[in-house]
Amino acid sequence: MALLELKDLNVAFEIPDGEVHAVTKLSFSIDAGDALAIVGESGSGKTQTMMAVMNLLAENGSASGKALFKGEDLMQMNAADLNKRRGKEIAMIFQDPMTSLNPYLRIEQQMIEVVMHHQGLTRAEARAHAIEMLRAVRIPDPERRIRQYPHEYSGGMRQRVMVAMGLLCEPDLLIADEPTTALDVTVQAQISQLMTELRAKSNTAIILITHDLGVVAGLCDRVLVMYAGEAVECGTVEQIFYQPKHPYTKGLLKSVPRLDQPDDSGLEAIPGNPPNLLLLPEGCRFRERCPSAHDACRDTPPMQLDGQGHAWRCFLGPTDE
Amino acid sequence: MPGAVFWGQLMNDRVLRVQDLAVHFKVREGLLFNSKTYTLKAVNGVSFELNAGETLGIVGESGCGKSTLARAILGLIKPTRGRVLWLGEDLGKLDEEALRKRREDLQIVFQDPLAALNPRMTVRDIIAEPLWTFYPRIARVQVDERVRGMMKMVGLLPNQINRYPHEFSGGQCQRIGIARALVLNPKLVVCDEPVSALDVSIQAQIINLLKDLQKKLNLSLVFIAHDLSVVKHISDRVMVLYLGRAMEISSRSALYKRPLHPYTSALIKAVPVPDPKLARIASDTGLTGDMPSPLDPPLGCVFHSRCPYVVKRCELEVPALRRMENGDWVACHCAEELDLTIGKAPT
Ligand SMILES: Nc1ncnc2c1ncn2[C@@H]1O[C@H](COP(=O)(O)OP(=O)(O)OP(=O)(O)O)[C@@H](O)[C@H]1O
Ligand SMILES: Nc1ncnc2c1ncn2[C@@H]1O[C@H](COP(=O)(O)OP(=O)(O)O)[C@@H](O)[C@H]1O
Ligand code: SF4
Ligand code: SF4
Ligand SMILES: [Mg+2]
Ligand SMILES: [Mg+2]
Numbered sequence: 256m257a258l259l260e261l262k263d264l265n266v267a268f269e270i271p272d273g274e275v276h277a278v279t280k281l282s283f284s285i286d287a288g289d290a291l292a293i294v295g296e297s298g299s300g301k302t303q304t305m306m307a308v309m310n311l312l313a314e315n316g317s318a319s320g321k322a323l324f325k326g327e328d329l330m331q332m333n334a335a336d337l338n339k340r341r342g343k344e345i346a347m348i349f350q351d352p353m354t355s356l357n358p359y360l361r362i363e364q365q366m367i368e369v370v371m372h373h374q375g376l377t378r379a380e381a382r383a384h385a386i387e388m389l390r391a392v393r394i395p396d397p398e399r400r401i402r403q404y405p406h407e408y409s410g411g412m413r414q415r416v417m418v419a420m421g422l423l424c425e426p427d428l429l430i431a432d433e434p435t436t437a438l439d440v441t442v443q444a445q446i447s448q449l450m451t452e453l454r455a456k457s458n459t460a461i462i463l464i465t466h467d468l469g470v471v472a473g474l475c476d477r478v479l480v481m482y483a484g485e486a487v488e489c490g491t492v493e494q495i496f497y498q499p500k501h502p503y504t505k506g507l508l509k510s511v512p513r514l515d516q517p518d519d520s521g522l523e524a525i526p527g528n529p530p531n532l533l534l535l536p537e538g539c540r541f542r543e544r545c546p547s548a549h550d551a552c553r554d555t556p557p558m559q560l561d562g563q564g565h566a567w568r569c570f571l572g573p574t575d576e
Numbered sequence: 577m578p579g580a581v582f583w584g585q586l587m588n589d590r591v592l593r594v595q596d597l598a599v600h601f602k603v604r605e606g607l608l609f610n611s612k613t614y615t616l617k618a619v620n621g622v623s624f625e626l627n628a629g630e631t632l633g634i635v636g637e638s639g640c641g642k643s644t645l646a647r648a649i650l651g652l653i654k655p656t657r658g659r660v661l662w663l664g665e666d667l668g669k670l671d672e673e674a675l676r677k678r679r680e681d682l683q684i685v686f687q688d689p690l691a692a693l694n695p696r697m698t699v700r701d702i703i704a705e706p707l708w709t710f711y712p713r714i715a716r717v718q719v720d721e722r723v724r725g726m727m728k729m730v731g732l733l734p735n736q737i738n739r740y741p742h743e744f745s746g747g748q749c750q751r752i753g754i755a756r757a758l759v760l761n762p763k764l765v766v767c768d769e770p771v772s773a774l775d776v777s778i779q780a781q782i783i784n785l786l787k788d789l790q791k792k793l794n795l796s797l798v799f800i801a802h803d804l805s806v807v808k809h810i811s812d813r814v815m816v817l818y819l820g821r822a823m824e825i826s827s828r829s830a831l832y833k834r835p836l837h838p839y840t841s842a843l844i845k846a847v848p849v850p851d852p853k854l855a856r857i858a859s860d861t862g863l864t865g866d867m868p869s870p871l872d873p874p875l876g877c878v879f880h881s882r883c884p885y886v887v888k889r890c891e892l893e894v895p896a897l898r899r900m901e902n903g904d905w906v907a908c909h910c911a912e913e914l915d916l917t918i919g920k921a922p923t
Contacts, residue, residue: 469848
């Protein structure tokens with residue numbers, strides 16, 4: 256059984272101009288201990304997918320579909336049951352660490368609460384555990400640092416505290432939304448390394464939401480590519496990076512500036528912009544930007560499967576260019 | 577536009593000389609009654625030169641002084657020390673009126689595309705504003721023609737001329753910002769992280785656009801980014817900044833193969849490679865510790881607290897930015913002894 260399985264998730268937001276279709280009929284699953292990346296450009300629905308699963312959508316948002324966690328549907332669960340799982344079985348690191356750390360509480364208090372709440376440790380035990388986690392994420396002098404407030408930490412240190420808190424209870428599933436995007440490259444490299452180590456130690460499954468295909472290649476086993484609220488391709492990292500099938504995935508891979516390629520190899524951009532989620536086009540949502548678009552693409556493309564876990568939503572066959 | 581002939585003669589000439597430029601800020605730390613005033617040396621003695629039609633990439637981590645340097649180059653902040661010479665003239669010595677005239681040549685593109693544009697102005701007014709400022713008597717039809725031409729040039733539809741910024745995506749807003757920066761036919765454009773806020777697929781569009789325009793208009797370009805992969809495709813030379821100082825200024829062909837400075841080498845190693853087989857064996861950056869506070873930078877070499885190659889001398893003596901045999905510049909005591917060739921195991 257999959258650890259988490261999403262079935263036909265839809266997320267929409269009501270705004271004065273109409274309905275924003277943020278996520279459409281999204282299905283995927285992740286096994287225990289696995290690392291799945293969700294990639295796609297800004298606004299493609301990555302964050303709202305996980306917000307819907309964790310029942311954290313904004314007031315004007317609504318969701319339908321199933322999110323089976325160990326066989327139980329999170330979307331049907333009452334708040335008390337969901338809260339019991341949050342933090343202990345499922346932890347989430349948000350896109351902006353300052354929004355999820357309380358600026359008025361010492362790091363100590365914030366970390367200890369989490370552990371005491373979920374693991375029933377005494378205060379002293381919880382404190383020792385928290386210090387150990389801070390040391391694991393390489394906060395220097397953790398015995399002293401744990402008494403400080405979030406604003407006394409640098410951006411990179413705050414993000415490391417978030418990783419520490421996410422992993423504090425050794426959850427079965429960690430959802431990390433762009434944990435490194437706002438950070439400098441050298442700090443990004445540290446955090447990525449850290450997540451790999453901690454994952455190996457605690458067998459935590461990770462859903463990593465990111466724009467950065469480099470981070471995906473180093474950290475994940477499987478990749479889900481989203482475009483305009485839909486899954487357009489899903490497969491192992493090898494399938495996605497070496498045999499991409501969907502024209503959007505191909506374009507995305509070509510537009511990444513790479514240091515390991517000759518200087519004058521130009522950058523290939525994807526022309527145009529993503530569609531407006533208020534006025535989604537009929538047929539394939541990538542059609543206007545797709546170099547392979549043809550007449551058939553005015554209809555909704557099917558999800559094709561190759562029998563080896565690779566799936567893509569397009570009329571092109573496995574060997575078409 | 578004036579000066580076109582003169583400009584032609586200056587091809588392959590130094591147009592910009594920045595000499596020992598420093599910008600220091602006074603900042604207060606602490607609570608009201610026991611606050612202390614410190615000096616924050618945001619830019620601390622940076623020198624470089626730029627040719628007509630050349631692109632210099634400037635790279636460094638957040639807070640290292642990139643934006644401050646950009647503003648100082650354009651005369652938007654007064655330097656604490658040092659000079660900026662534009663076509664041989666010291667911008668710091670010009671009076672307001674003369675400086676205003678030079679501004680026609682010197683333009684900037686900002687990082688956050690939407691925030692940089694006035695939300696209450698139409699695209700026409702945003703792009704035309706510099707024209708009105710410099711040529712108050714210009715005829716309306718002429719302005720419209722010029723604005724439509726600019727929109728076409730940067731890949732916007734001229735029939736969107738009456739729209740407002742919020743009706744455009746991030747990448748399109750950046751195109752508007754570029755059109756505005758180019759409308760006066762400037763000779764130097766400083767782009768301060770023009771693609772950092774954009775998605776990769778759109779980033780590539782903007783980088784390619786700037787590269788094309790640079791060639792077509794023979795612009796001198798300063799392109800700032802926080803990561804080396806972004807500037808690689810557009811720069812002739814690259815400067816690496818750390819805590820307000822230039823660590824290295826090298827030609828692109830040399831820098832990515834064999835960097836001269838340990839910090840450059842760490843920045844290269846830190847960029848994740850989008851290839852699962854290569855990524856699994858990705859090299860450690862070798863850096864120790866965190867970025868020091870810019871209020872209290874290390875003595876001697878500012879990089880010594882994190883450098884894997886540090887020796888005693890580095891803690892005592894500030895390494896000067898000096899020229900190596902191949903013509904590139906580096907500020908490291910050990911540059912001759914280190915072989916930082918990428919892909920080679922450290923010795
Ligand atoms: N409360 C809301 N009301 C209306 N629309 C919303 C709301 N929250 C999100 N959206 C829209 O839903 C879409 C998906 O948003 P989401 O945050 O999931 O994007 P994302 O893929 O995480 O993007 P990013 O990479 O920028 O974080 C976007 O078009 C966004 O503008
Ligand atoms: N007006 C100012 N007053 C005080 N400090 C400033 C001011 N502007 C910038 N700084 C500081 O100067 C340093 C360099 O800033 P900046 O040039 O914006 O860096 P970058 O663009 O490289 O991120 C930072 O530590 C920043 O906080
Ligand atoms: S369905 Fe057609 S338009 Fe869509 S991605 Fe495939 S080829 Fe392109
Ligand atoms: S001068 Fe010393 S500390 Fe500075 S970069 Fe060179 S070796 Fe490292
Ligand atoms: Mg998001
Ligand atoms: Mg800046």
